[in-house]
Amino acid sequence: MTKATSGHIRRFDSQQDDFRQQLDALLAWEGVSDTQVNDTVLKIIADVRARGDDALLEYTNRFDRMAVEQMAELRIERPALEAAYQRLSPKLQQALEISVERVRAYHQHQKQESWQYTDASGTVLGQRITPLDRVGVYVPGGLAPLASSVVMTAVTAKVAGVPEVIMAHPTPDGNVSDFVLAAAWLSGVDQVFTIGGAQAVAALAYGTATVPAVDKVVGPGNIYVATAKRHVFGQVGIDMVAGPSEILVVCDGKTDPDWIAMDLFSQAEHDADAQAILLCPDAEYLDAVEASIVRLLPTLERVDIARRSLADRGALIKVQSLEEAIEWVNRIAPEHLELSVDQPEQYLDRIRHAGAIFMGRHTSEALGDYVAGPNHVLPTSGTARFSSPLGVYDFQKKSSIIHCTPASASELGESAGPLARGELLTAHARSAEYRIKE
Amino acid sequence: MTKATSGHIRRFDSQQDDFRQQLDALLAWEGVSDTQVNDTVLKIIADVRARGDDALLEYTNRFDRMAVEQMAELRIERPALEAAYQRLSPKLQQALEISVERVRAYHQHQKQESWQYTDASGTVLGQRITPLDRVGVYVPGGLAPLASSVVMTAVTAKVAGVPEVIMAHPTPDGNVSDFVLAAAWLSGVDQVFTIGGAQAVAALAYGTATVPAVDKVVGPGNIYVATAKRHVFGQVGIDMVAGPSEILVVCDGKTDPDWIAMDLFSQAEHDADAQAILLCPDAEYLDAVEASIVRLLPTLERVDIARRSLADRGALIKVQSLEEAIEWVNRIAPEHLELSVDQPEQYLDRIRHAGAIFMGRHTSEALGDYVAGPNHVLPTSGTARFSSPLGVYDFQKKSSIIHCTPASASELGESAGPLARGELLTAHARSAEYRIKE
Numbered sequence: 118m119t120k121a122t123s124g125h126i127r128r129f130d131s132q133q134d135d136f137r138q139q140l141d142a143l144l145a146w147e148g149v150s151d152t153q154v155n156d157t158v159l160k161i162i163a164d165v166r167a168r169g170d171d172a173l174l175e176y177t178n179r180f181d182r183m184a185v186e187q188m189a190e191l192r193i194e195r196p197a198l199e200a201a202y203q204r205l206s207p208k209l210q211q212a213l214e215i216s217v218e219r220v221r222a223y224h225q226h227q228k229q230e231s232w233q234y235t236d237a238s239g240t241v242l243g244q245r246i247t248p249l250d251r252v253g254v255y256v257p258g259g260l261a262p263l264a265s266s267v268v269m270t271a272v273t274a275k276v277a278g279v280p281e282v283i284m285a286h287p288t289p290d291g292n293v294s295d296f297v298l299a300a301a302w303l304s305g306v307d308q309v310f311t312i313g314g315a316q317a318v319a320a321l322a323y324g325t326a327t328v329p330a331v332d333k334v335v336g337p338g339n340i341y342v343a344t345a346k347r348h349v350f351g352q353v354g355i356d357m358v359a360g361p362s363e364i365l366v367v368c369d370g371k372t373d374p375d376w377i378a379m380d381l382f383s384q385a386e387h388d389a390d391a392q393a394i395l396l397c398p399d400a401e402y403l404d405a406v407e408a409s410i411v412r413l414l415p416t417l418e419r420v421d422i423a424r425r426s427l428a429d430r431g432a433l434i435k436v437q438s439l440e441e442a443i444e445w446v447n448r449i450a451p452e453h454l455e456l457s458v459d460q461p462e463q464y465l466d467r468i469r470h471a472g473a474i475f476m477g478r479h480t481s482e483a484l485g486d487y488v489a490g491p492n493h494v495l496p497t498s499g500t501a502r503f504s505s506p507l508g509v510y511d512f513q514k515k516s517s518i519i520h521c522t523p524a525s526a527s528e529l530g531e532s533a534g535p536l537a538r539g540e541l542l543t544a545h546a547r548s549a550e551y552r553i554k555e
Numbered sequence: 556m557t558k559a560t561s562g563h564i565r566r567f568d569s570q571q572d573d574f575r576q577q578l579d580a581l582l583a584w585e586g587v588s589d590t591q592v593n594d595t596v597l598k599i600i601a602d603v604r605a606r607g608d609d610a611l612l613e614y615t616n617r618f619d620r621m622a623v624e625q626m627a628e629l630r631i632e633r634p635a636l637e638a639a640y641q642r643l644s645p646k647l648q649q650a651l652e653i654s655v656e657r658v659r660a661y662h663q664h665q666k667q668e669s670w671q672y673t674d675a676s677g678t679v680l681g682q683r684i685t686p687l688d689r690v691g692v693y694v695p696g697g698l699a700p701l702a703s704s705v706v707m708t709a710v711t712a713k714v715a716g717v718p719e720v721i722m723a724h725p726t727p728d729g730n731v732s733d734f735v736l737a738a739a740w741l742s743g744v745d746q747v748f749t750i751g752g753a754q755a756v757a758a759l760a761y762g763t764a765t766v767p768a769v770d771k772v773v774g775p776g777n778i779y780v781a782t783a784k785r786h787v788f789g790q791v792g793i794d795m796v797a798g799p800s801e802i803l804v805v806c807d808g809k810t811d812p813d814w815i816a817m818d819l820f821s822q823a824e825h826d827a828d829a830q831a832i833l834l835c836p837d838a839e840y841l842d843a844v845e846a847s848i849v850r851l852l853p854t855l856e857r858v859d860i861a862r863r864s865l866a867d868r869g870a871l872i873k874v875q876s877l878e879e880a881i882e883w884v885n886r887i888a889p890e891h892l893e894l895s896v897d898q899p900e901q902y903l904d905r906i907r908h909a910g911a912i913f914m915g916r917h918t919s920e921a922l923g924d925y926v927a928g929p930n931h932v933l934p935t936s937g938t939a940r941f942s943s944p945l946g947v948y949d950f951q952k953k954s955s956i957i958h959c960t961p962a963s964a965s966e967l968g969e970s971a972g973p974l975a976r977g978e979l980l981t982a983h984a985r986s987a988e989y990r991i992k993e
Contacts, residue, residue: 209977212972212977216970222674223680226670234664236660240928242929244929245903250907262977264977296978351796354942375989376989376990379982380986382985382986383980383982383983387980417982418981419979419981465683473957474954474955474957475957477958479959479960479961479963479990480964481964481987481989483971483986483987484964484967484968484987484990485957486975486983489680489957490957495955502688502952503770503771504792504952505952505954506955510948514934514943516944517910517911517912517923518903518911518912518929519912519922519927519929520899520914521915529922529926529927530922532925533926535650536651536925537921539647539702539734540703542699542824542825543824543856544817544861545821547821548818548820548920548921549922551817
């Protein structure tokens, strides 16, 4: 039984008989690329591999309604990025600097160091950690200038020690955002190509005469970008293929309901597929949040998107207790979790799956999107069960180190031999046995 | 110009004009699933999702030539695993125990701990690290009983703290390997299902009435398994989709040529697509290794496979110096790198890309495959440029922690507001601004 008092957002009660099915239906999301998208993307990738810059120019002119004749027109180097920064208002310059500085400081804590040890057999064992050589960050173009996506991806790669960060950022109709370019300057991006879509992903993965091939492609994008990333996976590394953004708020009913309504809107305004859910043991408080939603929704700039998102994918859910709410948190494995309660630390040990946890009434998710420090590229659609925020670890890789002495090679060979023979791999066995001392 | 003195393996010289093209051709590998394989796999996945255990029984009876009627016949629990261990020879029992113990000890060093700190603004920031709930390890069936694959995947998951490890292992014609089951017992596998192929991957990813849904599927498999893993990626995590195994040996010409020949064979015997390459500055030594290959090849049990692998994908390459060899190592980014030289440490800082590095003349790759301790699931086909050995980090995930005080939320809101407005996301801005103190 679904209560929909205002028609703006669905209401559920965890005690209703069909709650689990209703929740499953609410959460269901499969990001499938249809055959048409797949075929288009495969054709574009093949074309960029075969014709390089020529294909890139053609697709960019066609899809982004540009009229460029050579790749030099699609490249922006650091002096031009700095000039864009200089054109920003001092207020925005300062906010961007604070964001870059805080993101850098947080991610320094994620940096891993190589290690090695000598075991009882005399064998040196270890793990060498090295940065990737070159990384591509994709930053969508179009209406919203996603400067924060630049910061979150490029600063993290630079903290990892990646020498070269290449940014792909389409500029439909030639509209360039100073805000985005300024973010690229402050984040240490080495060069920007104003290319986008599957053609940009293909160029980054395979390289062209002008665009250098990278080792990993990260960052958000539309269905063509996401599909292209799936196809080039293996040739290069990729981050997660993200689904729509989500927020799950757990509230004890004591936060200003306007705050919670606005926190839900801050997800819902992203796009119509975004998901905003509130869990609370207090039915009257849910009524109050719903009243806030009804009152505040018309005041939003992106009212139409937020309205559709809340109506199609949002929910206010009455639970029996905060303890029960935490169980649903683990079922949902949300991208963003707000614990809008007293002493949120007490619940932390029981939370197994969440991309980022915003603790207490004052920590709004929007702070984490821009300036708190942790990454805003987070696992969506329940993938927090098995994956992590984008981090320095995504831009470092490891090599195992094994160094036997003659004596330890002889000792280990005594075990490796029988195991290899057990697997019927006798050349393995003989290779180990050659090193056994008589 | 390609020298092929014996016809067993190609010879190149890095000084020949077309060397770079020849090397590119030698390394080229694209693991594509053709349309027939893709369609078959998609059909199987859809069928297992729709019909669960019934589909699983049907496919298992058909593909593995079994005649089982209920899922209980496809499940092996821990007492039966222990019984299998008891049937092994004491020598094999001991070798397996040493392997498990050494793999466990090494991987303990990879375990990461949660951390947090309070910054100057009073905000608590951190990263919580938790194990995955449940993991599926796939272990191929058929001729070679890959006990070491069980150890490398299951022990690593258990060190990470994964409470439940489910193993899928097909037993064509009902042939069960005590060696594999014993490895599962010692490695702490919680239960085994004797299922394989795309149907096993689908069952692990989506769950059936009998097979519990897991959060990640790891381990090697044939083209159907690899294709199914690609398709369920997103529903669950997966490790790399591996290509054929490879070894790159760098030798100064002072190691017994029979040892090096056998090290090359130990890759080549895996399958005809496996790749074994030797780089050496000493042409006469390459002649000696080739003579060893010619002499020893007929003595191998898996002579036909090794012969094809060496002829189709192997190479002996004359370089100018060991320094030059290291440059080619970085171009090749090998899965396994043997540095069969004096004082191999001196080259380590210049090696950027390799899955595992075997240092010195005595450290044969086979030791690493079974007992040295580091993982033998390694990035293939040049993917060491951006990925790492399977590790404890693959079975742990991270959640960001952000906890603002009222004062720090107010301070951060002053920056988050303008940034969100710069991105035209005004609900984000207002959500942050609500927390700014007057």
